Amino acid sequence: MKNVLTVFLSFLIFAGVSNAQNAAFSQYTLGSGDTVRITVYGQDDLSLETRLTDVGVVNYPYLGEISVLGMTVSQLETFIYDGLKGDYLVNPSVSVSIIEYRPFFINGEVKNPGGYPFQPGLTIDKAAALAGGYTERASKTKIYIDRTINGKQVTLNANRYMQILPGDIINIDQSFF
Structure with a gap:
């Protein structure tokens, strides 16, 4: 049961x-x-x-x-x-x-930052994989998405499993350790 x-x-x-x-x-x-x-x-x-x-x-x-x-x-x-x-x-x-x-864009601590074609079902982890993976200094918690919502640009706190949308700009910060 x-x-x-x-x-x-x-x-x-x-x-x-x-x-x-x-x-x-x-x-x-x-x-x-x-x-x-x-x-x-x-x-x-x-x-x-x-x-x-x-x-x-x-x-x-x-x-x-x-x-x-x-x-x-x-x-x-x-x-x-x-x-x-x-x-x-x-x-x-x-x-x-x-x-x-x-396309979506991914910046910061990934091996090949830049723009990539969007595919439905992409998460931040999958987007990072498309960009060659995270660098050794990448933070797995300081992740932000710049997204346009109702015509306004907003910055969202994100996690690695969050779905992304076309036009998103993902920023992966550096970790201190």
Whole structure:
């Protein structure tokens, strides 16, 4: 009975973490460096793939320039759907997907600091591994993430197992011992 309870509690914790991560990505806002694909079913001339620049403007056929920085994927789908529906198409089937996320950056006490392609599920430990691993002087407790939340840059205290997001800047401090 104790084993069943342990397995059940483990499942609930895993499901909660997974749902929290999925919720974070459903609220993921587009930013410069992301590559998106916009597809309108049956309308090849309205489908495109583009990397977002610093300005974050997509020149979209029929609708013109669309500022997409800070929009979620579903908000962009709705915006394009509403713009095409009516005069141009009766009931457009619009799909927006992220082909490539913007990179994350890792600085400080890792062997190869710099920018790396983001992959869903990355933790700070995995990001450090991509950067060649921690140096001998790396602190495992003085880890900070610079992240943009609701348009504001914030610095978060982090631990090695914390999930990172696209565009994060991870800073690994030096330990004294």
